[in-house]
Amino acid sequence: QSALTQPASVSGSPGQSITISCTGASSDIGTYDYVSWYQQHPGKAPKLLIYDVSSRPSGISSRFSGSKSGNTASLTLSGLQAEDEADYYCISYTSTSTLVFGTGTKVT
């Protein structure tokens, strides 16, 4: 199972909105609404931001939102803040009963 494809980097200015894409295939994102997103700051464990494509766990800011169209899932960060600078990863369930991460995106 190949990793899902994410842009290597995305940049934005404070207050702006940015979107990170996560492209898979019909065997993963295209079929299942089991896409999650994680944020990881350097030297820290990942943090769950979004699950089931667009649901937020309690305590996660509404500035983070998720969506999906076809084989591509997206994470949107609204009202960009300095502390949003981090690495972001998507993950999806696959038709072979495995989980596959995206390649990761560095947000600056």
Next chain:
Amino acid sequence: EVQLLESGGGLVQPGGSLRLSCTASGFTFGSYAMNWVRQAPGEGLEWVATVSGPGGSTYYADSVKGRFTISRDNSKNTVFLQMNSLRDEDSALYYCAKTYSSSWYKGHWDYWGQGTLVTVSS
């Protein structure tokens, strides 16, 4: 407060074995699937394995299937990862993570440990 504490990492030669442990506290351990996720230095995240709450079902990434075994002891709130036939490419920081809900396949993990480092080298 939920806590996950990994241990067992270290330096091992190619072809060798290592057993990782993750001891949990602060939640009803047996009610949640538990997972191992790894990250090679400077690289991205890779899901390794998942074990169901009762322990009867296990799932593995293709890269470790047949070499790694995940298990758990609910009486001790501990999940294990037995790693055999280790390769250079298995070198990574290994995280233990708790599944957010009862659905292991959603890949949603709400609590993570700080990781234990495994280095495979001669």
